Amino acid sequence: MDFATVIQILDSAVRLMTPLLLACLAGLYSERSGVFDIGLEGKMLMAAFTAASVAYATGSAWLGLIAGVAGSMALSLVHGLSSITFRGNQLISGVAINFLASGLTVLLGQKIFGLGGRTPSLTGAGRFPEIQLPFAAALRDVPVIGPIYAELISGHTILVYVAFLMVPLTWWVLFRTRFGLRLRAVGENPASVDTAGVSVTRLRYAAIAICGLLCGLAGAYLATGLSAGFVKEMTAGRGFIALAALIFAKWRPWSALGATFLFGLLEAIANRYPNLDLGIVTIPSMFMNALPYILTVIILAGFVGRAIPPRAGGEPYVKER
Amino acid sequence: MTAGGDTAEGRPETAAPAAIELRGISKAFGPVQANKDIDLRVPKGSIHGIIGENGAGKSTLMSILYGFYKPDAGEILVNGQPLTIADSQSAIRAGIGMVFQHFKLVQNFTVLENVILGVEDGRLLRPSLAKARGVLKQLAAEYGLNVDPDETIEELSVGHQQRVEILKALYRQADILILDEPTGVLTPAEADHLFRILRGLKAEGKTIILITHKLREIMEITDNVSVMRRGEMVASVRTAETSAEQLAELMVGRKVLLNVAKAPARPGAPVLEVRELKMVDDEGVERLRGIGFDIRAGEILGIAGVSGNGQTQLLEILGGYPEKGSTLSGAIRLNGRDLPLSGGGCNAAERRRQGIGHIPEDRQVEGLIMDFTAWENVAFGYHHAPEYNRGWLMDNAAIRDDAEGKMERFDVRPRDAALAARNFSGGNQQKIVVAREIERNPDLLLIGQPTRGVDIGAIEFIHKRIVELRDAGKAVLLVSVELDEIMSLADRILVMFDGRIMGERLPHQATTGDLGCLMAGVDPATTAPEDAIPPAHKHVEELPGESA
Amino acid sequence: MDKMPKWADVILTPLISLILAMAISALVILAIGESPWEALTTMVDGALGSSYGWGFTLYYTTNFIFTGLAVMVAYHASLFNIGGEGQAAMGGLGVALVLLYLPLPHWALALPAAMVGAALFGAAWALIPAWLQAKRGSHIVITTIMFNFIAAAALNYVLVNLLRPVGSMDPASARFPPATHLPKLSEMAAGIGLDWGRNTPVNVTFFVAIAACLLVWLLIWRTRLGYEIRALGRSEPGALYAGINPVRIIVIAMLVSGGLAGLMAINNVMGESERLVLNAVEGAGFIGIAVALMGRNHPFGVFLAALLFGFLYQGGGELALWTSIPRELIVVIQALVILFTGALDNMVRMPLERIFLAMRKRGRA
Structure with a gap:
């Protein structure tokens, strides 16, 4: 494997990890506030659909992005209603949201475009362009650093850079701001926040709104950045891989970056080498595809560094008498 | 204004x-x-x-x-x-x-x-x-x-x-x-x-x-x-x-009956013998630091103490379900036979078969399944009993009959066995538990906080039943944080502090002050109180200069 | 006192949830410019209007009974098994291996053998999540989700690399021996001179499913094991106090659950396709969640809810055939049913409770 191939695989990994990273951070906000979210998949899917539809109709990827965020937020609101306001089962609500997105996107897509759930291909300004960073062309020929800068770091869509910036931003918000302190507190012990005179409900809604926003970015990126348009079930389990990454990262922003990179890399390798020949054994792509899930189960089993979720996660808050 | x-x-x-x-x-x-x-x-x-x-x-x-x-x-x-x-x-x-x-x-x-x-x-x-x-x-x-x-x-x-x-x-x-x-x-x-x-x-x-x-x-x-x-x-x-x-x-709302009317105890042979019982929980904290005592037939042994000094652990261990991840040592003997402290033989069902009844500290979380009906709760823990079963299936009619009898005898109100446990008042819930455990006629009855959240009328009723069981020649272990309850029911009193037994008193000799000292980890009988205070660890606060 | 009578809890709340789900679905249909009434009549006609429609409706019902019961049994132990999809897929593998490699001369022998294979494989796929939950406290929802994906990948590998007949491009196993063909209900009807449901997949497994309902009812409400499952599901400290071993019960409940999900393969793999194909489960494992919630975690309710979803599934197919409404409509209905009966339960229940309280007060006055 030569250097150029490595760069290509890493470049592909960066593209593939972006939706995972955004969705993973989305889940991080929600779960840190004590609201479990297995509906990341559905929100991403819905966002991908609304983003692609509006981008196609208006010819603007940016309007598509807004629509994507709106679509995802609408489902976040449903999740908030059931898990915060009506204190229902958060897991069941997440399951429902996944199906709702999976059904609605095809139903509406078929009605609007008549392509069996697909949207027409996006062209031109309907997609986010790849951004060439300054001096990318000039530095291309410098050995080692040149390709890394020009091929790996430069040449992604804006949303890729946004996703990477979200990592330090999330860390900063979580650990350096008042909002972050309260958010973490409400996920650990909502009564502490409530007795301090801060509304548990408002905090949790804020968290799931951010979750909806980030899932919206993730979905929009899938449909208008990574691909050119929406295809039925295009998230293909990415929401669950993001969830896996979140557990893998033990609900920490920097670790989320690492986990999603690892999972993105696995996908990139599986795409490039359907049957990875390691000399002694040949690893089928199915194994590479399943690896994120297998790794997560191992982490969950607690044999390698136990993952402890936020203490109040999954429990609706009820004031005790 | x-x-x-x-x-x-x-x-x-x-x-x-x-x-x-x-x-x-x-x-x-x-x-x-x-x-x-x-x-x-x-x-x-x-x-x-x-x-x-x-x-x-x-x-x-x-x-x-x-x-x-x-x-x-x-x-x-x-x-x-x-x-x-x-x-x-x-x-x-x-x-x-x-x-x-x-x-x-x-x-x-x-x-x-x-x-x-x-x-x-x-x-x-x-x-x-x-x-x-x-x-x-x-x-x-x-x-x-x-x-x-x-x-x-x-x-x-x-x-x-x-x-x-x-x-x-x-x-x-x-x-x-x-x-x-x-x-x-x-x-x-x-x-x-x-x-x-x-x-x-x-x-x-x-x-x-x-x-x-x-x-x-x-x-x-x-x-x-x-x-x-x-x-x-x-x-x-x-x-x-x-x-x-x-x-x-x-x-x-009226004069408190500080003493339950009861005849002096006539203790027989030891029913329960506990020796050097130690327990370390899954976080490595020593919860029991070598407990030893006997309970004889026909006596009520009271254990006094501020809650959280090992009483809960003691009850759970005797009841057959020590905390997950804990390690135990020492010996427990029931009627002269050793009871296992771990492994397959150490579970609550086995202990019940051996003749240990248990009224747990928290009836709402342990003693009852709140969503189950009263009759289902009457079989709780005894659901393997032959009289409640017919072959592969449970004999619900038999359980119901039995439940109705128990509710009658213990004056549980409302007398509706089909009602879910959560719909009864605290006192009536406790009566269901007490009826279930006492009517099994156990050789040893473990009781934790029998009257917590129970109205006065039910308290008297429950106390009377406990004394009756004693008079029938059974051994009773009574754990309560209510000193009054211990003083009026127990025939002997042990005081627990920080996982050990600080001392033993007879109720008519003991004073609240005396017992209070023991509960605080100070033995008034010894002249150097600091010796009585165990080495500080994670869960006990150090109070420099206060013990002297 | 309970806030409302039991019948209201058991019948009224799921009914209102269903009506809400249907009403929103009707709005969706309106929104895409179709007539809800026409959609409904198309569905009723297509699913229940002929023995052909019934043949498919009951076939789907059979699938959903198994997956619904699977979710239900786990739910009583307070375990949310989302892994029905993977367990049913693995059950299919079990069926395929039994039928391809054991020389079974007659379906009456093949059926029990395949049932054992299906149940064993389904249960085995539930075993690891169960054990991890019981012993290590790993959240069963997450692990069963992960196991769905792992099952899909594993099955993909097995079909492509191991079970695919030489020369075939299709990622599917060889056809099962003809001797193992399960009688279709249509064939049984023809046997007594009736022309019923020709060319429909519903087969003897339907009766197995009904028997499973009865057995699960006995298990949960009439056996000591069921008593222990229900007790543990409501209070783990209580279970310990009563001498119930949580690890044992969690594992057994999940094994039963996985086994039931696996048994679905008798219907779709052995009874219908008669070979193992990729993605044979087609989401039935997930529909089991809606079925269990809708059926209030009671086998009779599960049966009724499965029938409802069987109707929706077949009706949805007809809808796609005759109108421009895609069959994904039923995924939306399924989602709404899960949402209203499972997650927004309180939204339906709280106003109802208030009404009943008010009525009781008035009755007393």
Whole structure:
């Protein structure tokens, strides 16, 4: 494997990890506030659909992005209603949201475009362009650093850079701001926040709104950045891989970056080498595809560094008498 | 607006202006009237006790004061000003601070982070943390409230966690501090330290409301005391002008029968022998440090002690279900036969077959399945019994018949076996448990807190049944935090402190003071008390200079 | 006192949830410019209007009974098994291996053998999540989700690399021996001279499913094991106090659950396709969640809810055939049913409770 191939695989990994990273951070906000979210998949899917539809109709990827965020937020609101306001089962609500997105996107897509759930291909300004960073062309020929800068770091869509910036931003918000302190507190012990005179409900809604926003970015990126348009079930389990990454990262922003990179890399390798020949054994792509899930189960089993979720996660808050 | 003092009705404490005044507060939860037309006046700069049994409505009243519930009727005046306390935020603004029985702390946050939570200055944390650090240092110096501001809560002892709660209130500039059963989890020494802090706060002009059901504390520290009974405020008096006996009578509404009528015990052969029983929990904390005792047939052995000193672990181990991940050593013998401490033979079903009955400390979580019907609960734990089964299937008709009989004999009301357990009152729920366990006629009955949250009538009934079982030649182990209950029921008393037995007394020889010392880990018989205090560990607070 | 009578809890709340789900679905249909009434009549006609429609409706019902019962049994132990999809897929593998490699001369022998294979493989796939939950406290919802994906990948590998007949491009196993063909209900009807449901997949497994309902009812409400499952599901400390071993019960409940999900393969793999194909489960494992919630975790309710979803599934197919409404409409209905009966339960229940309280007060006055 030569250097150029490595760069290509890493470049592909960066593209593939972006939706995972955004969705993973989305889940991080929600779960840190004590609201479990297995509906990341559905929100991403819905966002991908609304983003692609509006981008196609208006010819603007940016309007598509807004629509994507709106679509995802609408489902976040449903999740908030059931898990915060009506204190229902958060897991069941997440399951429902996944199906709702999976059904609605095809139903509406078929009605609007008549392509069996697909949207027409996006062209031109309907997609986010790849951004060439300054001096990318000039530095291309410098050995080692040149390709890394020009091929790996430069040449992604804006949303890729946004996703990477979200990592330090999330860390900063979580650990350096008042909002972050309260958010973490409400996920650990909502009564502490409530007795301090801060509304548990408002905090949790804020968290799931951010979750909806980030899932919206993730979905929009899938449909208008990574691909050119929406295809039925295009998230293909990415929401669950993001969830896996979140557990893998033990609900920490920097670790989320690492986990999603690892999972993105696995996908990139599986795409490039359907049957990875390691000399002694040949690893089928199915194994590479399943690896994120297998790794997560191992982490969950607690044999390698136990993952402890936020203490109040999954429990609706009820004031005790 | 009238000032608080003008409307007071000639109560003993009218001299000082009122920090808090409640007028006609009522609150109902569905059909349950938790607070009925409550009047209360708390003079500024005083320590005011509110006393009452479990379920008398004390906590509800304080929750109203802290904005957790809206009263159905009535008026709240703070410093003479009428106030609507819609939420905790407005209570905090009015200068009210609350220390809950169950602390509202974030376990993996530092002390500092917990203190600023909800009252941060600005959107960034750094300045708030710096400011709080300074204030905490000052408060520590002023009131002896020393806690390391950078320690996480989970690393602190219970006593220190409570200090963090007090610091939280003071940091919010509370002038009125409400403490809900603050000593329930403390050793007597820790409690004394708390009281010193409270006196210091009072000296600084703070008003303190102390909710408790412990008479000793009321007599020791309060200036005035109000008594609640079944949702009503039945009296408000100066502490100096009353006595513990009088308060107790007000609390329960009649003379308390301090002694259950019972014949002297005629103990037979030992039924249970416990030897050198040690238990280390999954966090490595030694919960039992070598316990040994016997219980003979026809006797009630009482175990007194502040809760959390190993009694729960002892009951669970004897009942066959030691805490997950704990390691045990020592020996337990029932009727001369060794019982396994771990492995397949160590489970509650096996213990029941061996003749051990168990009335658990928490009937709602352990003793009953609240969603099950009364008759299903009557089989709980005995669902493998042959009379409840026919071949592969359970014989529901037989269980039902049996349940109806038991409910009849134990006067459980309403007498409807098909009703879910959660629809019975506390006393009737407990009667179902007691009926189930006692009618099995066990050789040894384990009892934890038999009358917690149970009304007076049911208490008497349950006590009588326990004595009857003893008189039938059975052994009874009674664990209770209610000293009165231990003193009146037990034939012998052991006192547990920090996982060991501090001493043994006979009820007619023991005094509350004597037992209280033992409960605090001090043996009055030994001359060097510091020897009696075990080496400090994670869960026991070090109190430098206090044991001497 | 309970806030409302039991019948209201058991019948009224799911009914209202269903009506809400249907009403919103009707709005969706309106929004895409179709007539809800026409859609409904198309569905009723297509699913229930002929023995052909019934043949498919009951076929789907059979699938959903198994997956619904699977979710239900786990739910009583307070375990949310989202892994029905993977367990049913693995059950299919079990069926395929039994039928391809054991020489079974007659369906009456092949059926029990395949049932054992299906149940064993389904249960085995539930075993690891169960064990991890019981012993290590790993959240069963997450692990069963992960196991769905792992099952899909594993099955993909097995079909492509191991079970695919030489020369075939299709990622599917060889056809099962003709001797193992399960009688279709249509064939049984023809046997007594009736022309019913020709060319429909419903087969004897339907009766197995009904028997499973009865057995699960007995298990949960009439056996000591069921008693222990229900007790543990409501209070783990209580279970310990009563001498119930949580690890044992969690594992057994999940094994039963996985086994039931696996048994679905008798219907779709052995009874219908008669070979193992990729993605044979087609989401039935997930529909089991809606079925269990809708059926209030009671076998009779599960049966009724499965029938409802069987109707929706077949009706949805007809809808796609005759109108421009895609069959994904039923995914939306399924989602709404899960949402209203499972997550927004309180939204339906709280106003109802208030009404009943008011009525009781008035009755007393």
